[in-house]
Amino acid sequence: MKSLAELAAIRDKMKDKVAIRDSESGTRIVVGMATCGIAAGARPVLAAFVEEVANAGLNDAITVTQTGCIGICQYEPVVEVFEAGKEKVTYVKMTPDKAKRVFAEHIQKGNIVTEYTMGN
Amino acid sequence: MKELSLNILDVTENSVSAGAKNILISLIEDEKGILTLTIKDNGCGMTPEVVKSVIDPFYTTRTTRKVGLGIPLLKLAAEQTGGSINIESEVGTGTTVTATFDTKSIDFTPIGDMTSTLVTLIMGAPDIDFEYIHQKPGVEVTLSTLQLREVLGDVSLGMPEVLEWIREYLTEQYNNFGGTN
Numbered sequence: 001m002k003s004l005a006e007l008a009a010i011r012d013k014m015k016d017k018v019a020i021r022d023s024e025s026g027t028r029i030v031v032g033m034a035t036c037g038i039a040a041g042a043r044p045v046l047a048a049f050v051e052e053v054a055n056a057g058l059n060d061a062i063t064v065t066q067t068g069c070i071g072i073c074q075y076e077p078v079v080e081v082f083e084a085g086k087e088k089v090t091y092v093k094m095t096p097d098k099a100k101r102v103f104a105e106h107i108q109k110g111n112i113v114t115e116y117t118m119g120n
Numbered sequence: 121m122k123e124l125s126l127n128i129l130d131v132t133e134n135s136v137s138a139g140a141k142n143i144l145i146s147l148i149e150d151e152k153g154i155l156t157l158t159i160k161d162n163g164c165g166m167t168p169e170v171v172k173s174v175i176d177p178f179y180t181t182r183t184t185r186k187v188g189l190g191i192p193l194l195k196l197a198a199e200q201t202g203g204s205i206n207i208e209s210e211v212g213t214g215t216t217v218t219a220t221f222d223t224k225s226i227d228f229t230p231i232g233d234m235t236s237t238l239v240t241l242i243m244g245a246p247d248i249d250f251e252y253i254h255q256k257p258g259v260e261v262t263l264s265t266l267q268l269r270e271v272l273g274d275v276s277l278g279m280p281e282v283l284e285w286i287r288e289y290l291t292e293q294y295n296n297f298g299g300t301n
């Protein structure tokens with residue numbers, strides 16, 4: 001069984017890190033989670049990004065967050081990527097597999113996956 | 121929605137938007153296979169007029185409010201099994217959404233992945249206290265973020281490592297639950 005002692009150990013590890021994470025330099029991945037987004041499959045897309053970031057050991061550098069209505073229902077699930085000093089990139093009709101590819105190619109290597117962006 | 125857990129995620133987001141400090145989500149299945157879902161919050165609440173317009177998007181008193189689909193979709197999911205939905209709300213006090221489902225109906229939408237719904241909710245609103253209980257005869261799954269917060273102190277429930285622990289904690293409980301409907 002998962003124990004609260006284990007959670008306490010996580011707390012002790014995290015305490016020192018809080019300060020670092022507050023720095024606003026990192027990349028932000030934002031997933032639209034309005035009714036339409038959820039219905040179209042946003043929850044597993046969000047989970048896929050969270051998992052990729054954790055697996056890559058990048059929890060300190062990249063934050064994954066949720067937002068409500070992005071205003072383009074027919075393109076849900078929609079994901080926006082914000083990187084310091086760069087223009088926002090909007091990915092549409094996302095799936096967990098597409099999320100993995102966006103993570104590997106765009107987030108990690110800097111190459112936007114244009115076939116998943118708006119207008120493609 | 122493909123899973124009831126997605127309706128629950130969506131409707132609970134309303135409680136988050138309503139500024140709730142505490143949100144209770146309960147799923148109780150009885151011996152006869154009747155499932156009762158309750159989502160109770162202490163957010164801003166609604167006037168009776170708004171409650172009416174939320175349940176029936178075509179009921180209009182004013183036209184300023186955008187028509188949402190969250191509650192109507194939950195209502196549909198309940199009613200297609202022969203169940204129903206009820207909303208009790210008071211401005212300044214909070215809202216309780218109750219829905220009943222007949223899990224034996226062929227039109228019952230499976231509950232699905234409640235673990236992902238809870239982790240997603242906590243991730244999106246780590247400062248809210250969520251109380252969760254899913255019960256069926258003889259077994260239950262529970263989560264109280266208040267209890268976790270006592271252990272965590274200043275460390276946020278929204279930290280990826282903490283969320284991962286919560287995911288595993290719930291997954292373990294659901295493994296002993298014998299699957300959901």
Ligand SMILES: Nc1ncnc2c1ncn2[C@@H]1O[C@H](COP(=O)(O)OP(=O)(O)OP(=O)(O)O)[C@@H](O)[C@H]1O
Nearest residue numbers: 035134135138163165166174188189190191192215
């Ligand atoms: N628990 C609640 N507390 C206060 N207001 C609520 C609550 N639930 C619903 N509402 C009100 O009813 C509206 C419609 O809810 P519904 O879930 O049907 O649509 P929605 O698409 O989610 O709307 P929104 O995106 O604005 O949340 C909400 O925008 C809100 O004004």
Ligand code: FES
Nearest residue numbers: 036069071072073
């Ligand atoms: S309601 Fe669909 S993107 Fe806003």
Ligand SMILES: [Mg+2]
Nearest residue numbers: 130133134190
């Ligand atoms: Mg909603």
